[in-house]
Amino acid sequence: MEASSHRRNVVLVSLLPLVAVLAFMLxxxxxxxxxxPASALAAITGNSQDGLTTEIVRSLRLPRALAAFGCxxxxxxxxTLLQALLRNPLADPxxxxxxxxxxxxxxxxxxxxxxxxxxxxxxxxxxxxxxGLLFLLAWRxxxxxxxxxxxxxxxxxxxxxxxxxxxALAPDAPLRGMVFxxxxxxxxxxxxxxxxxxxxxxxxxxxxxxxxRPLDALSRGELSAAALGVAVDRVRVGALILAAAITALxxxxxxxxxxxxxxxxxxxxxxxxxxxxWLLPGCVFGGGSLLLLAxxxxxxxxxxxxxxxxxxxxxxxxxxxxxxxxxxxxxx
Amino acid sequence: xxxxxxxxxxxxxKLVCRDLSLAVAANERWAILGxxxxxxxxxxxxxAGLRAPISGRVLLSDAVLTQVPANQRALQIGLMSxxxxxxxxxxxxxxxxxxxLPHLKWWQSESADDEALARNALSDVGLSPEFESRxxxxxxxxxxxxxxxAALLVQDAPLLLLDEPxxxxxxxQQIALLDLLSSLTQRTLxxxxxxxxxxxxxxxxxxxxxxxxxxxxxxxTSMLEPEVLSRLYRHKVGVGDTATGRFYFPV
Numbered sequence: 001m002e003a004s005s006h007r008r009n010v011v012l013v014s015l016l017p018l019v020a021v022l023a024f025m026l027x028x029x030x031x032x033x034x035x036x037p038a039s040a041l042a043a044i045t046g047n048s049q050d051g052l053t054t055e056i057v058r059s060l061r062l063p064r065a066l067a068a069f070g071c072x073x074x075x076x077x078x079x080t081l082l083q084a085l086l087r088n089p090l091a092d093p094x095x096x097x098x099x100x101x102x103x104x105x106x107x108x109x110x111x112x113x114x115x116x117x118x119x120x121x122x123x124x125x126x127x128x129x130x131x132g133l134l135f136l137l138a139w140r141x142x143x144x145x146x147x148x149x150x151x152x153x154x155x156x157x158x159x160x161x162x163x164x165x166x167x168a169l170a171p172d173a174p175l176r177g178m179v180f181x182x183x184x185x186x187x188x189x190x191x192x193x194x195x196x197x198x199x200x201x202x203x204x205x206x207x208x209x210x211x212x213r214p215l216d217a218l219s220r221g222e223l224s225a226a227a228l229g230v231a232v233d234r235v236r237v238g239a240l241i242l243a244a245a246i247t248a249l250x251x252x253x254x255x256x257x258x259x260x261x262x263x264x265x266x267x268x269x270x271x272x273x274x275x276x277x278w279l280l281p282g283c284v285f286g287g288g289s290l291l292l293l294a295x296x297x298x299x300x301x302x303x304x305x306x307x308x309x310x311x312x313x314x315x316x317x318x319x320x321x322x323x324x325x326x327x328x329x330x331x332x
Numbered sequence: 333x334x335x336x337x338x339x340x341x342x343x344x345x346k347l348v349c350r351d352l353s354l355a356v357a358a359n360e361r362w363a364i365l366g367x368x369x370x371x372x373x374x375x376x377x378x379x380a381g382l383r384a385p386i387s388g389r390v391l392l393s394d395a396v397l398t399q400v401p402a403n404q405r406a407l408q409i410g411l412m413s414x415x416x417x418x419x420x421x422x423x424x425x426x427x428x429x430x431x432x433l434p435h436l437k438w439w440q441s442e443s444a445d446d447e448a449l450a451r452n453a454l455s456d457v458g459l460s461p462e463f464e465s466r467x468x469x470x471x472x473x474x475x476x477x478x479x480x481x482a483a484l485l486v487q488d489a490p491l492l493l494l495d496e497p498x499x500x501x502x503x504x505q506q507i508a509l510l511d512l513l514s515s516l517t518q519r520t521l522x523x524x525x526x527x528x529x530x531x532x533x534x535x536x537x538x539x540x541x542x543x544x545x546x547x548x549x550x551x552x553t554s555m556l557e558p559e560v561l562s563r564l565y566r567h568k569v570g571v572g573d574t575a576t577g578r579f580y581f582p583v
Contacts, residue, residue, distance in 0.1 A: 005423070005465070210438040217433055219421065223413045226382050228487070229406030229434040274421040277441075 009278045012271055016285035020069065023289040027065040027296050028057050032304055063194035067186050068295040068309065069288035070197020071250045072260050076287020077204050078246040079261030080279055081239045084215040086145045092262035093247040096148070097155030101130025102251040103182060104159045107166045110178060120252045127248030130155055131241065143236040184257035184310020186295055197253055198288070204246050205284050211235055212276035257310045259317025260291050266324045333358045333491055333520045334379065339388035340545070343374040350545030351388065356537075358490070361514065361521040362549070363531035366541035367565055372524040373414055373495050375541065379522060380411045380493050392491070406434035410489035412480050414496050414524075424471070425464040427479055428454055431486030446486075453485040456512055458505070473500035481509060485516075492516075494523035498530065510534045528569075528580045532556055540564050556580070 028040040033056055035043075042048040043057035078093040085091070093099055105126030109119040137151035138144065163182065170178060181188075214235045217225035226232050250257065264287040265279060273282045291309065294316060298309040334356040341348040348371030356362055364372045377383040379390055381397040390397040392408055400408070410431075422430070428450040429442050436442065442450075454463065457478040463471075468479060477500050484492060497513070498506040506527075513521055514534050522539075525531045531538055532552055539549035542564055549555070561569040561580060568583040 005425075213430075213433055213436065213438060216422075216426075217430055220427070220430065221413070223377075223382065223411075226402070227380060227406065227409075227411035227413070228430065229403040231402055269421055274423075275426060 005272065008272050009275075012268075012273055013278055013282055013285075016282055016289070020285045020289045020292070023292040023296075024065055024069070027068070027292050028061050030296050031056070031061060031299055059191055063189045063191040064186050064295065065292055066194040067189035067197050067253060068292045070194075070199070070201050071186070071254050071257060072264075072291025072294075073198065073201035073284040073288035074204060074246045074250050075257060075261040075291070076264035076283035077201065077208060077280065078243040078250075079287075080265040080276070080283050081208060081211075081215075081243040081246075082261075083265055084219060084276065085236055085239045085243070086149050087219060088145070088149060089266065090262070091149070092258070093243065093250070094256060094258060094261070095156065096130075096134060096152030096244075097157075097159050098127050098130045098134070098152075098244045098247045099251045099256055100156050100159030100163065101133075102127040102248045103256060104162045104166065105129070106252065107163060107170075107178060107182075110174060111166060111170055123252035124248050127244055127251070130159065131244040134240075134244075142233050143240070148240075180308050181255040183308035184255045184313065185308045186254050186298075187306060189253070197249070200246075200249055201284050201288065204242060205280060208239070208242055208280055209277065211239055212280055215239070215276045255308075255310060257291065257313055259313045259321065260287055260294070263317050263321050263324065264290055266321070270324060270327055333360075333393065334522075335391035335394075336379075337389050337391060339378070339390065340386040341371065341375055341378050341383075342386050343371045346371060347545035348375050348541060349547035352547050352549075353388075354539070354549045356491075356520060356522060358520050359518065360537055361535045362523070362537045362539055363535040363552075364522065364524045364539045364541065365528060365531060365564060366543075370541045370543055372541060375539075376411075376493050376495050376522065376524055380409055381405050382411070403434055406487070406489070408489055409491045409493060410484045410487040412484045412492070412494040412497055414499070422468045423464065424454065424459060424466050424468055424479055425450060427468040428482045428486050431483040431488075434487065434489075449488070450482070450486050453482040454479075456485065457482045458508060474502065474505055477501055478505070478509070481512075490518060491520045491522070494521065496524050496526065498525065498527070506530065528556065528561060528565075532578060532580065 025037045025040060028044065029035045029037050035053055035057070039048060039053055040057050043054040044062065048054045075093055079091070082091040082093065082095065083089055102123040103126070106119050106123040109122035114122065133155055134148065134151055138148040140147065167175065167178065214225065214230040217228050217230050218232065218235065222232050264283055268279055268282045268286050273279045291313065294312045295309045298307040298312040301307060336352055336354050339352045340350050364375060366372050374383065378385050381390070381400065384398055392400060397405065429446060432442055432446045459475065459478055459482060471479060477497065481497065497509060501509060510530060535552055537549060537551055538555045539547065540555065540560070541547045558569050558571045570581050570583045572579050572581065
């Protein structure tokens with residue numbers, strides 16, 4: 001890497017955790033009950049004299065902030081992996097129908113009156129089933145990106161129809177909760193499990209980082225990558241399974257949250273993080289911060305009402321993506 | 333360097349070569365010649381270990397090529413493919429540096445030496461330092477070919493396979509590229525070429541694909557005869573002699 005570009009990447013990747021800390025401070029101190037950042041920090045570190053502040057920050061806002069950060073980080077990672085895998089800048093975790101599969105089977109479990117654990121298990125089963133179908137439809141002696149994308153679009157449409165059918169058949173009482181969950185909702189995060197999502201994001205980063213250079217090579221084409229010694233099918237299958245697992249995890253935790261996985265890699269690339277060894281860690285902090293800020297907006301825009309965060313990401317994401325598109329075109 | 337042993341290669345239902353045996357010795361420069369669609373690229377990919385033959389085998393320094401691990405193979409064989417797909421994101425320097433992939437473990441970054449190697453390779457192919465920070469996707473067809481060659485040089489493999497390296501290049505750049513390839517020491521070259529005059533000028537050996545599995549190879553001096561070329565190109569080829577050497581032309 002040329003020296004100035006290397007320095008810029010180091011600075012950017014080092015700055016992103018700082019952005020994440022600021023986003024966390026904003027998330028912890030903003031809400032129906034506003035605190036100054038120092039009070040929120042004191043509540044987190046256990047130095048606050050105010051029991052109510054400590055309770056709100058530690059039991060309500062921190063778990064939700066952790067879940068938002070974790071989901072955002074995971075979605076951005078999945079988006080980056082899929083964009084490289086499919087060699088398509090429009091790919092995101094929802095394009096292959098994996099999330100819709102997880103959503104549909106979770107809905108079936110909810111309708112059957114299953115508990116949280118069974119619903120989560122059904123979600124994973126849906127994601128696995130969808131990924132299996134995807135392989136079945138797309139594998140022809142290898143995993144071809146175009147076939148994979150087309151199969152994903154068809155699966156997504158089929159699962160979407162199934163979800164509509166399930167919602168139409170659902171009784172009125174749980175319908176609102178289901179619709180909120182499908183739209184992407186972080187309100188249900190249990191405090192005890194909130195650390196799991198950022199933890200999963202770090203694990204996913206550790207697994208995906210060794211794929212960084214092979215993914216760079218794949219962006220120059222399958223043949224060039226193979227000639228450089230990349231085991232093309234192994235990398236593709238590995239990246240797809242990882243992206244599918246990540247997507248399933250997010251859908252089970254928070255439903256369908258769109259645009260974060262699509263927009264974050266583009267934003268970071270525009271900032272200069274083009275190679276995956278920089279882009280992947282950048283996604284963890286960039287995507288995490290983005291969803292954290294979107295969740296602050298979801299909690300405060302029409303307070304005391306809370307919006308599903310998926311609606312906010314879609315509302316902000318669509319114009320942001322269009323703006324990115326014009327910037328990307330201009331920078332070439 | 334490369335031993336081809338009773339190799340049979342097909343593309344679709346078409347036979348490219350049948351029971352072909354020949355040896356490519358170190359530092360030789362081979363051209364694969366034949367009409368469009370005869371299977372030159374398919375054969376080159378087979379020699380690169382990226383495609384399994386129907387029968388026979390390719391030995392790379394006495395090891396069966398299809399059994400050599402991909403990374404080890406990439407340290408020994410570099411391939412410049414016919415078309416370079418767009419990488420919308422990379423800069424020219426980043427694209428050239430990708431050639432170091434087989435040399436680096438996944439946790440390693442490119443060293444200052446790797447960068448120097450990439451810069452030298454870019455300079456060798458005539459892509460001046462101003463090109464380094466340009467997006468590879470903004471290059472012209474000819475510039476992309478030169479970038480692909482730079483990445484191949486950065487890969488630093490002793491055996492270089494090049495699929496139509498002169499396509500998209502103007503006359504001067506064709507000569508500059510082939511002069512550069514000829515000047516490489518300790519490199520064995522196998523390239524597909526359309527221009528028999530370039531093959532005569534720059535290669536030591538030719539491998540001719542006549543179609544229907546008929547193929548043969550040997551030194552340029554004995555192989556490039558008008559009757560053989562007329563059969564190869566299915567068009568009468570004439571030969572002329574000038575002060576600078578022989579040239580071939582379609583009659």
